[in-house]
Amino acid sequence: MYRYxxxxxxxxxxxxxxxxxxxxxxxxxxxxxxxxKPLRLRNGLYLQLHAxxxxxxxxxxxxxxxxxxxxxxxxxxxxxxxxxxxxxxxLQFHWIKLADAPDIMDHLAxxxxxxxxxxxxxxxxxxxxxxxxATAEEIDDPRxxxxxxxQWSTVHPEFSYLPRKFKIAVTAAAKDRTAAKTHDIxxxxxxxxxxxxxxxxxxxxxxxRMPYIGQTIRRxxxxxxxxxxxxxxxxxxxxxxxxxxIHKARIKVLVASLGRDEFASQVEAEWExxxxxxxxxxxxxxxxxxxxxxxxxxxxxxxSEAFEATKVSTPAFAxxxxxxxxxxxxxxxxxxxxxxxxxxxxxxxxxxxQMEVVADLAERYGQDDIRVTHEQNLVxxxxxxxxxxxxxxxxxxxxxxxxxxxxVSDIIACPGLDYCALANARAISVAQHIAEKxxxxxxxxxxxxxxxxxxxxxxxxxxxxxxxxxILGVDKKGEEFxxxxxxxxxxxxxxxxxxxxxxxxxxxxADAVDTIVETYLRERQDGERFLDTxxxxxxxxxxEAVYADVH
Amino acid sequence: xxxxxxxxxxxxxxAEDPFTSVGDDQGVPPGDVIISLSRFQAEGEALLSQGxxxxxxxxxxxxxxxxxxxxxxxxxxxxxxxxxxxxxxxSYARLLRERFGFKGEVxxxxxxxxxxxxxxxxxxxxxxxxxxxxxxxxxxxxxxRFRHVYQRSTDGRAPAFVERGx
Numbered sequence: 001m002y003r004y005x006x007x008x009x010x011x012x013x014x015x016x017x018x019x020x021x022x023x024x025x026x027x028x029x030x031x032x033x034x035x036x037k038p039l040r041l042r043n044g045l046y047l048q049l050h051a052x053x054x055x056x057x058x059x060x061x062x063x064x065x066x067x068x069x070x071x072x073x074x075x076x077x078x079x080x081x082x083x084x085x086x087x088x089x090x091l092q093f094h095w096i097k098l099a100d101a102p103d104i105m106d107h108l109a110x111x112x113x114x115x116x117x118x119x120x121x122x123x124x125x126x127x128x129x130x131x132x133x134a135t136a137e138e139i140d141d142p143r144x145x146x147x148x149x150x151q152w153s154t155v156h157p158e159f160s161y162l163p164r165k166f167k168i169a170v171t172a173a174a175k176d177r178t179a180a181k182t183h184d185i186x187x188x189x190x191x192x193x194x195x196x197x198x199x200x201x202x203x204x205x206x207x208x209r210m211p212y213i214g215q216t217i218r219r220x221x222x223x224x225x226x227x228x229x230x231x232x233x234x235x236x237x238x239x240x241x242x243x244x245x246i247h248k249a250r251i252k253v254l255v256a257s258l259g260r261d262e263f264a265s266q267v268e269a270e271w272e273x274x275x276x277x278x279x280x281x282x283x284x285x286x287x288x289x290x291x292x293x294x295x296x297x298x299x300x301x302x303x304s305e306a307f308e309a310t311k312v313s314t315p316a317f318a319x320x321x322x323x324x325x326x327x328x329x330x331x332x333x334x335x336x337x338x339x340x341x342x343x344x345x346x347x348x349x350x351x352x353x354q355m356e357v358v359a360d361l362a363e364r365y366g367q368d369d370i371r372v373t374h375e376q377n378l379v380x381x382x383x384x385x386x387x388x389x390x391x392x393x394x395x396x397x398x399x400x401x402x403x404x405x406x407x408v409s410d411i412i413a414c415p416g417l418d419y420c421a422l423a424n425a426r427a428i429s430v431a432q433h434i435a436e437k438x439x440x441x442x443x444x445x446x447x448x449x450x451x452x453x454x455x456x457x458x459x460x461x462x463x464x465x466x467x468x469x470x471i472l473g474v475d476k477k478g479e480e481f482x483x484x485x486x487x488x489x490x491x492x493x494x495x496x497x498x499x500x501x502x503x504x505x506x507x508x509x510a511d512a513v514d515t516i517v518e519t520y521l522r523e524r525q526d527g528e529r530f531l532d533t534x535x536x537x538x539x540x541x542x543x544e545a546v547y548a549d550v551h
Numbered sequence: 552x553x554x555x556x557x558x559x560x561x562x563x564x565x566a567e568d569p570f571t572s573v574g575d576d577q578g579v580p581p582g583d584v585i586i587s588l589s590r591f592q593a594e595g596e597a598l599l600s601q602g603x604x605x606x607x608x609x610x611x612x613x614x615x616x617x618x619x620x621x622x623x624x625x626x627x628x629x630x631x632x633x634x635x636x637x638x639x640x641x642s643y644a645r646l647l648r649e650r651f652g653f654k655g656e657v658x659x660x661x662x663x664x665x666x667x668x669x670x671x672x673x674x675x676x677x678x679x680x681x682x683x684x685x686x687x688x689x690x691x692x693x694x695x696r697f698r699h700v701y702q703r704s705t706d707g708r709a710p711a712f713v714e715r716g717x
Contacts, residue, residue, distance in 0.1 A: 007699045008711075010698050010699055011698075011701070014696055017696075018696050038635065038636060038666075039666060121638075151711065152702055154701050155670075155697060156701075156702055157641065157669070157670045157673030157700075157702065157706075158642055158645055158674055159638070159641075160638065160670055161635075161636050161638025161641065238638060238641070238642050239642050243611075243637060243639075277703055278702075283716055284716070
């Protein structure tokens with residue numbers, strides 16, 4: 001966990017004071033709603049269907065127990081006792097009063113948190129691999145770079161009024177847990193043959209109305225030159241991105257219209273003219289690296305007797321261990337995935353009590369480290385195998401031990417028509433119906449890895465384009481219909497899904513998913529994942545099965 | 552005479568504007584003028600030869616590079632903000648100062664609100680025509696809002712990473 005210094009704290013205090021003044025001017029009628037809107041958005045405050053929604057930044061998804069307890073307290077004090085973790089690893093409260101917002105900002109600042117740039121046409125909360133610092137797969141700790149990007153992008157003088165929002169992800173492992181290729185910029189840390197650290201730079205990914213997979217514009221950027229290169233990309237975009245049409249304003253449209261090679265050469269030409277003084281000195285990178293409190297791991301046997309014994313005595317724990325525990329880089333430790341997708345619950349929601357239990361567990365068993373994933377789950381990245389049974393018991397006590405990581409019921413869904421003014425259709429209840437279909441855990445495990453993603457409108461906040469099964473809510477003459485796509489992926493093998501066929505009415509969606517899964521089980525060869533089967537067979541057998549019922 | 556907010560040697564003040572902004576459909580009055588890029592390209596040389604100061608107003612879709620050659624002769628570059636949210640002029644201001652070494656006045660015109668003050672100052676603007684009735688005091692306050700900055704920019708302020716090293 002990065003430790004803030006006085007400068008970081010002053011920044012939050014100054015920002016909070018500025019926002020308090022703006023809210024006061026709005027409440028006094030000195031600012032109209034039109035004038036206030038871009039100001040509140042830069043502080044994460046949206047006006048939604050029922051109330052203000054406050055989106056709090058969780059930079060690169062990293063929290064400590066003090067911060068998570070504070071979020072729980074805010075949820076209880078100013079909201080309805082729960083919060084919603086988003087696909088940008090932020091936390092949203094949906095029932096906030098405008099007059100309370102400045103106090104909430106101060107409370108957040110007291111634990112080194114904020115809502116800066118969680119909305120608006122600026123550089124948004126940067127995300128990183130939730131297993132950072134815990135997985136043996138990583139080449140370097142992506143949090144160091146993500147924190148440096150957080151600072152660089154905060155109140156950036158030149159890039160705070162971009163054509164459209166701008167999202168950056170940093171990963172350092174071959175297995176991409178950040179959906180880097182769906183970002184405006186995806187950064188993948190690499191080591192050259194001589195051991196030098198650098199980035200593969202991917203640009204122009206994005207979902208929304210027109211999905212694009214990011215394209216590599218530089219295979220290897222020496223790591224110390226990151227910030228001058230980011231400035232070059234942002235400057236080309238700030239100058240040439242479209243501002244006449246909000247739906248064509250993302251960088252993906254600029255990259256697609258210029259072509260990757262022309263865009264890359266414009267960036268390179270700009271970069272050559274930018275002074276390397278823009279780059280962070282090595283001393284500052286070393287300081288940030290040091291400010292992530294180093295973990296001290298004990299020397300433990302690779303096999304924990306307590307862990308193995310509990311697996312044998314308690315089948316439910318064995319199931320949890322199979323699905324929710326991931327390998328840690330240090331022997332005797334494990335990464336614990338906490339599903340926020342209990343069957344019948346709202347994906348990504350956590351109650352204040354649940355947050356407090358997770359905070360307690362992190363403090364007691366998890367080196368005070370908690371992560372939020374873009375798939376709307378939580379992670380305790382450093383837990384001893386010996387302690388895993390106790391962690392599981394405590395999680396189960398508050399409904400957080402659902403053993404469904406990466407399974408069909410581990411669904412991403414946007415808030416949809418239940419909360420969002422933009423939505424055409426419900427997303428949460430569709431997710432609930434699908435999860436209920438697969439409540440039989442043996443069956444869900446037999447199906448294996450299957451990522452279902454649901455968006456309530458074409459803005460694609462639920463990332464449906466890159467779902468193995470993607471579901472998009474549309475409005476047809478006042479009725480909710482859903483378009484299904486198959487074969488998408490947001491991971492290292494990123495792809496946009498293929499349309500299945502005509503949209504289905506609300507009541508048929510969960511059955512259709514059931515039919516698709518049955519078709520997969522029939523077609524599957526040699527333990528293929530759903531995605532692999534789909535890529536081999538194409539859409540035809542699925543289409544036939546789903547629409548056969550209609551006739 | 553109309554006024555604008557000026558920033559000279561770190562001090563904000565209210566300045567009388569010696570320049571007349573002239574639209575493309577208007578005749579050029581005597582004295583110092585700010586004209587469009589296309590008019591400057593057509594008539595700039597003649598106007599300069601009359602011994603008056605000439606400024607150029609650059610719209611946000613126009614390329615700042617078009618001015619590069621003539622910058623030593625130009626007194627003011629007025630960068631237009633057609634809308635509060637159109638941020639292209641921030642890049643233009645930085646390029647004028649950092650890449651082309653422009654020493655004249657860089658003025659913010661159009662939809663200019665006090666909320667942008669901090670960004671504009673950091674990018675090298677030194678003259679402002681606010682559209683929201685904000686005062687010199689408002690701009691002073693906005694400029695002082697953040698005690699630290701995280702990036703290097705045109706204003707030369709020491710970023711956090713330099714402060715920390717010192």
